[in-house]
Amino acid sequence: MWPLSTEARIALAQSHSVRARAIVSSPTYGVLTLPISGGSVEVDATSKVRRTASLQADPRWWPRSPTDLLAPYGSTCQVDYGIVLPSGATEWIPLMTGHLDETSRTRPVTGSGDITVKVADPSQRVAEDRLDVPAQTIANAPAVSEITRLVKATLGPQLDVVDETGSGAVASVIVIERERWDVVEKLGDFLASEPFFDPLGRLVIRPQPTLSRSPVWTIRTGNRGSLLTAKDKRGREQVYNRVVASGQRTDGVPAVYATATDTTSPAYYGGPFGRKNRFYTSELLTTTAQCQATADALLARTRGLGAQVEIEALVNPALDAGDVLLLLDPETGETRHIIDKLSIPLTPDGTQSIATRSDELPAET
Structure with a gap:
């Protein structure tokens, strides 16, 4: 925010x-x-x-x-x-x-x-700047510096970069066939992070946001409340309760892998929801620790997708994707939600649409 x-x-x-x-x-x-x-x-x-x-x-x-x-x-x-x-x-x-x-x-x-x-935003420019001929990432270069290099090659050396990961992890050399931004996102997955452009046009590389973060804003119903309508959705699509991340080898050496398992949400692995695996493979993953970090980040993205809420509220222009909201509703109680999408109208009479996800289901009555 x-x-x-x-x-x-x-x-x-x-x-x-x-x-x-x-x-x-x-x-x-x-x-x-x-x-x-x-x-x-x-x-x-x-x-x-x-x-x-x-x-x-x-x-x-x-x-x-x-x-x-x-x-x-x-x-x-x-x-x-x-x-x-x-x-x-x-x-x-x-x-x-x-x-x-x-x-x-x-x-x-x-x-x-x-x-x-x-x-x-500038990510479209980077995605449009496809390579004339295949190239490779630089050997022994930290993944953050490679993300920065690939993006600055399109947008120029003056681009501001904000690294919130503090990581010096080095990724394996990979071939860039054509798609520059796809490789940027793949390097982001390797770091268990997301690269994106903020409101000022700066490239931000930050860890995947999760519902464990502190809420930045409270939306409530009732007198003096900002919540106008809320559309709840419960579903199984895109919900995974286990992620298996593995390396990709072509030299006959067994690939490393690691799993991240949801054990606490209502869709926990092996519970009434069942078992639903997502498999992710990348040539960048060469150690078990790297696989574990990537699996954890990918699981964080899918946690809560089964409990989605579309909110119509009074406008707060400072909100951003990845922010955690606290929703206060007499019917559902107090629940936390992470923002996936939002709209900011530029007219005084507009309202704000926000799409969120949460693994905090209302208490049973």
């Missing part, structure tokens, strides 16, 4: 005004704070491109040439959400930084005539 001042937290709990802005930078046009009349920012931790935005802008900014401000040929955009504080000042929360992906309009004009501008 993006840090909020005490004044901003108080404002979110009561009626307040909001603002939105998009700062667009073009290689030829320069920098402009683009007036936007609406749109939203979507954050999806399950997608290759984690952050995307769709913005509504005045039709006079329609790009008539490839060098215009809103032409998707190199322009970048930072989208911010403003909380108007009781003092009258505005506290700006960065939502995403990325490249313009598409600009579109509809003619003849029957309504406002606004154009739609779509923005995608």
